[in-house]
Every structure is written in structure tokens, then in C-alpha cells.
Amino acid sequence: MIEEILPDFYRIEVPLPENPLKLLNSYLIKGKNRNLLIDTGFNRKECKTALMDGLNTLEVNLEETDIFITHLHADHSGLISAVATNNTVVYCSEVDSKIVNLTHMPNYWAEIRSLFKSHGFPFQIIDETGWRHPGQIYNPDCEQSFTFVKENDSIEIGNYHFLCIETPGHTPGHICLYEPIQKLLISGDHILAKITPNIGLEKFIDDPLDLYLKSLEKIDQMEINLALPGHRQIIVDVHKRIGELQQHHTNRLKEILKILNTNRMNAYQIASKMKWDLTYTEWEKFPISQKWFAAGEAATHLIYLWQKGMIHGINEDGIFFFERIT
Numbered sequence: 001m002i003e004e005i006l007p008d009f010y011r012i013e014v015p016l017p018e019n020p021l022k023l024l025n026s027y028l029i030k031g032k033n034r035n036l037l038i039d040t041g042f043n044r045k046e047c048k049t050a051l052m053d054g055l056n057t058l059e060v061n062l063e064e065t066d067i068f069i070t071h072l073h074a075d076h077s078g079l080i081s082a083v084a085t086n087n088t089v090v091y092c093s094e095v096d097s098k099i100v101n102l103t104h105m106p107n108y109w110a111e112i113r114s115l116f117k118s119h120g121f122p123f124q125i126i127d128e129t130g131w132r133h134p135g136q137i138y139n140p141d142c143e144q145s146f147t148f149v150k151e152n153d154s155i156e157i158g159n160y161h162f163l164c165i166e167t168p169g170h171t172p173g174h175i176c177l178y179e180p181i182q183k184l185l186i187s188g189d190h191i192l193a194k195i196t197p198n199i200g201l202e203k204f205i206d207d208p209l210d211l212y213l214k215s216l217e218k219i220d221q222m223e224i225n226l227a228l229p230g231h232r233q234i235i236v237d238v239h240k241r242i243g244e245l246q247q248h249h250t251n252r253l254k255e256i257l258k259i260l261n262t263n264r265m266n267a268y269q270i271a272s273k274m275k276w277d278l279t280y281t282e283w284e285k286f287p288i289s290q291k292w293f294a295a296g297e298a299a300t301h302l303i304y305l306w307q308k309g310m311i312h313g314i315n316e317d318g319i320f321f322f323e324r325i326t
């Protein structure tokens with residue numbers, strides 16, 4: 001499906017099969033000399049067909065098209081290799097670009113694995129089932145060359161003058177694009193409607209939740225009429241949505257403190273006792289992917305509480321255990 005949001009500004013729906021996010025919003029802006037494609041979809045057949053069909057319908061010449069990647073995740077970066085030609089500039093933050101290319105290195109996955117292991121994730125469930133992270137399966141075909149963008153860099157396409165706004169948290173180098181004339185924000189996975197963006201564990205980022213909440217405050221200071229997120233519906237009242245996301249994390253932190261109570265637990269144990277907005281009734285029935293994202297989310301909230309001096313963290317034989325300060 002293609003929707004014209006503004007003149008020369010389109011949203012192409014890219015389905016994400018077997019993924020609770022359901023679909024990715026890829027945005028295409030047509031300019032006089034160059035077009036800009038924002039985010040692409042997983043590197044898998046269903047996504048590629050939808051994206052290419054959309055670009056064909058819009059009569060886009062790929063030789064005249066550049067790509068902007070809001071952040072490293074494979075549902076946004078996976079199809080770079082399918083779309084980019086030798087003339088394509090692929091914009092992304094330096095740190096997220098680096099991680100996109102690291103996903104081709106076995107060492108990277110070994111490091112991620114030990115990061116999750118240090119928060120109690122039981123790797124026997126992965127070894128038994130052979131589960132692989134989507135970033136390992138649906139990443140771009142090969143290493144990519146990127147043009148790094150940072151805070152306040154501008155990208156001009158037709159009548160649109162985008163500014164890069166660094167919004168770390170969901171990933172270390174997440175970037176939103178802001179169009180000051182239309183007061184339009186392309187929010188990537190920083191702000192989503194209805195879904196709360198996953199704040200998980202990643203390389204090069206020590207306290208993701210703290211950074212994420214600061215990035216929310218930063219966006220809250222801006223004048224925004226419309227936000228175009230990476231998934232699902234367009235957001236009309238961004239400030240209201242920011243308030244809801246802030247409240248969600250406050251509630252999460254309280255929930256974790258309550259679960260900890262007099263206990264001493266690791267992130268995986270806590271995740272199994274938290275409430276998740278999923279159809280599965282018991283933790284044991286969660287698919288591994290959901291256990292993975294839940295454990296990461298519990299870990300980032302525990303790290304936040306620990307950094308703020310609200311709980312103790314103790315590394316015991318390579319696994320972090322947390323307890324309340326009495």
C-alpha cells in the first residue's frame with residue numbers, strides 16, 4: 001500500500017511477516033534531482049517485493065535515489081543492499097553504521113550473547129532450538145558503505161529541508177529527521193503510536209533507558225505538528241504520546257522495584273515476572289524472540305535503577321544480580 005502524506009512525500013507499507021510489529025513504514029520523498037528513501041525493511045522476499053513494487057509504482061529511478069537509515073535494526077536497514085546502486089548515498093549515524101556492518105562478524109554475536117548471558121539469559125533454550133536473532137538473518141547482504149550523519153546535519157530533497165536530530169536510546173545512534181517548515185518529525189523507532197519502542201541491550205551504550213528518556217525530553221521541546229514513525233500509525237499529538245511513553249517507563253520501573261521487593265534476582269528472572277502486552281498467558285509459552293526482547297528490556301530498566309543508586313547490582317560469577325537498598 002502507498003499513501004501520499006504530503007506533496008511528493010509517500011509512505012510505502014512493507015509487511016514484516018511473523019513479527020509483532022506487523023509492518024514497516026518506508027518513506028519516499030521525490031526531489032528534482034535526487035529522491036530520498038527512509039528505511040527499507042528486512043532483507044527477506046516479502047519485504048523486498050513490497051518495497052520494490054512501491055518504488056516501481058511511484059516510478060522511482062534507483063540511480064537517482066539516496067537512502068536514510070534511522071537506526072541499525074534489520075527491519076530498517078536490511079534492504080539497503082537490494083536498493084542501493086553505485087550512485088546511492090546511504091546516510092546513517094556512525095555508531096549504528098558500524099553495528100550494521102558488525103552483524104556480519106561472528107564476534108559481534110558472541111559479544112551480544114555474553115551481554116545477555118550476564119543478565120541471566122539461559123542460552124540452552126537458544127542452543128536447543130537453533131533460534132537466530134532477526135539481525136543475524138535479515139541484515140543487508142554484505143558490508144555497506146555509509147555516509148555518516150550527526151546532530152544538525154541537513155539533507156535537502158525538493159521542497160523539504162531535513163535536519164538530523166540525534167535521539168539515542170532505542171539504539172546507540174538512532175537519528176530522527178525534522179522538517180522545520182512543515183514541523184514534521186520522521187521519528188523512526190524513537191516514538192511509535194500504541195507500541196512502546198523496545199529499549200534493549202546493545203554494544204556501545206551503557207545506560208540505554210537514561211539516554212532514551214533524555215531523547216524523549218529533547219523531542220518534547222520541539223514544535224511538531226505530525227510525526228511519521230517507523231511502524232504503524234502516524235502520530236498527530238506527539239507531545240501527548242511522549243507523555244504516555246514517559247509514564248510507561250515510570251510504571252515499568254515501579255513494577256520492577258515491586259518484583260524485586262526482598263528478592264535478589266537477575267534481569268531474566270525479573271522479565272519472567274513482569275506483565276507483557278502479548279497474547280501468551282505464561283512466560284514459558286513466550287517464543288524465544290519475545291523472551292529475548294523482554295530480558296533486554298528488564299535489563300535496561302535495572303541498569304537505569306542501578307545507575308541512579310536506587311538498587312544494588314552485584315556481579316556473581318559473570319551474572320548481574322540486583323536487590324533493593326534497605
Ligand SMILES: [Zn+2]
Nearest residue numbers: 071073170189
Ligand atoms: Zn528498531
